[in-house]
Amino acid sequence: MKKLIVSAAIVLGSFSTFATPVLNAKKVLQTVNMQEEYTEIKLEEVPAAITEALKKAYPDAVLDKAYVNANKEYKLDITQGDKKGNLFADANGKWIQK
Structure with a gap:
């Protein structure tokens, strides 16, 4: 009889470990998108270094629009075929990966 009571206590005690609530720690991930402010400029205002780099890298490309930001980085809207x-470039005609 003792063995039966002890085994019942062990079995019931083991169920209590399964019944404990699991606290899910919810992690909050916050992303912030920094959007740089580009201002549209005339195609004639694009530095010669950039137009030469564009002709060298993409000979068939047509420059549609050009934009510049406060850091003198240029955003070029192009059409190729x-x-x-x-495309993004600095004032010296070096390409920037964005």
């Missing part, structure tokens, strides 16, 4: 895209 039937594809449109954006």
